[in-house]
Amino acid sequence: MMMETLEGAGLCFPHLNSSCKKPTHPHTEAMLIYVLLSSISLVTVALNLLVIFSISHFRQLHTPTNLLLLSLAVSDLLVGLLLMPVEIIYIEACWFLGDIVCTLYYVVDYIITSTSVANMVLLSLDRYIAICDPLHYPTKVTKRRAEICVCLCWICSVFYRILLLNDHLEQPGRSNSCLGECVVVINYIAGVVDLVFTFIIPITVIIILYTRVFVVAVSQARAIRSHIAAVSAQCSGAVTVKKTEMKAARTLGIVVVVFLICFCPYYYPALAGEDTTVNASYAAFDIWLAHFNSCLNPVIYTFFYPWFRKSIKLIFTLQILKTGSRDAKIL
Template structure:
C-alpha cells in the first residue's frame, strides 16, 4: 500500500476495513478547524450569558423569557456538540462507538427540543398579539415551565425509541471502521422529518402569518385614529407585545433558514447521496443557528445588552443584584 493511499484512510493499519477520509490542504484544514472551534466557543459563551441573565434577574421571569431560556439551553448544548462535528469534518470518527451513539442521539434530542421550543414561542406570540386581553390568564409562568419540560421529555422519549437499535448495538450499522452513523428504518426517518420539520414549520408559519395579519390591521387602525375599545394603557402593552413578536419573528426566520437545507437533504437526497463536504456544510449551518440566536438578542433586546454589562462588570455578584430593573 502506498503512502498516498495510507493518508486517505482513517486507520491505515487496518487496510480496507478502515473508512476513507477527505484529504484537504493543510492550510484549509487548519482554517476550518479554527472557524468551527471559534463558533463552538462563541455559541457556548453567548448562550451561557442568556441562561445566566434570565435565571438571575427576577424581572425577566416571564413566560416568554422562560421559553427563550429553554432555547438557550438547547443552543448551549449544541455548542458543545459542535466539537464532535469538528471531529467528523474529514469523515473519520476516532472515538469509541459509545461516544458515537451519545453524539447521534443527543444531537437529535437537543435539536428536536429546540424546534419544539420555537413552536412554543410562536404560540406564545400568537396569543399575545391576537388575544392580548386574555394573555395574562392563558399564558402563565407555571404553564410555560410545564410546556418546556414536556417538550424536552417528549423529544427525549421519541428519539430514544426511534434510535433504540443504535443505542442497544453501538457501531453495528457502521460500514467501515471510523464511521459514525445512526441507522433508522425508512419509515422512522420520514417520521422524524415530519415531526421535526414539516409539522412544526407548518404550525410556525401559520401562526406568524396570523400574527402578521393582525399586526397590520392594528397598525392601520392606529394610524387611522380608530377608537379601540380596550382598557387604559392596553395600547402600550400591545405595542410591547408586537415588538417582542417582531424580535422573535427574526429568530424564527433565521431558524427556518438554518434548518431548511438539512431537512431537504434528509428528505429528498438522503445523507448517503451527497458529498461529505456538502453534508458537513448543511449540518454546520443547522448547528450554527444556535450561535446566531443570542446575537439577535444582543442587537434587538436592550435588556440583554444591559444584563451583559452587569455580568461582565461582576455587578451580578453583588447582594440584591437579582432585583435590579434591567428592563
C-alpha cells in the first residue's frame, strides 16, 4: 500500500494509470533553469516594450521601415509575454490546462514564428528598394503600404498555421502519450512543408536581396568617391545618406544571421527526415534557442540604431513626460 502511494505521488494524476510522471530536475539545476529562463523572459518583454513605445510615441519614428520593426517587436513581445512564461511554469509541473489549450498554445507559437519570418522578409525588401531604387523609394514604400503588408503578414500566418495544424485542431491531444502532457508532433511531410515555406524560401529571398543590396551599395560608394572632388557638397550629403542606409542594411543582416543560428536546431529534424516533436513540459534547447531570437532582436537595435538609444535616454530621463515630447528630434 505504501509503495502504491509513493508511486502515485510521482504521477500528474495519482489515481489514473494513464497519467504521466511529473517532470523532475535536481533542486539546484531546477533553480538555475528557472532563474536563467525567467531573466530571458523579463529582458525580452522589457526590451521589446521599449522598441514598441519608442516607435509609437515619437512622431518622427513613424516611418514605413519602423512600422515593420514595430510589427517584429510585437511578435517578439508576445514570445516573452506568452510563450516563455508557459514553458517556465511547466519545467517542474504537469500540463493541467487540457488538450484544447495545449493545441491553441502551439498554434499561437507557430503564428508568431511565421509572422517574425515574414517581417524579416519585408524588412529586407524595404532595404533593397531604399538602396537599389532610392529615387522611387518614397512613392513605392509608403506608410499605408507598410500597414497593409504588416496586416497581411499576420492574417496569412494565422491561416497558414491553422491549415498546417488542422489535424491537431480537429483532434486535440492526439500526440500526447499520457495525461498531463502537452506535445505536438509534426509529421515529416508537414515538417518539410513548414521548413520550405517558413525557413528555406524566406531565408533564400532575404540572402538574395541583401547580396544585391551590398553589391549596389559598394558600386555607389565607389562612384561617389570618384566624383567627390567635383561636387563635394552634394556628394558629402550622398555619402551620409548611403552610410545611413548601409548601417541599416548591416543591422538587418545581423538580425537575419542571428535568426538562422537560433532556428536551425529547431528545423534539424525536418532536414534529417524525422518528425518534429515539440513538448511544452520541459525546457527543450531548440525551442528556447528559437525563442531567444526574440530577446536578441531588440539588443541588436540598441547597439546599432542611434534613434533607439536616443529614445531610451529620453524615456529613462522622463523627458517623454514633457509637453511636446512626441515631436522631439530623434533622427
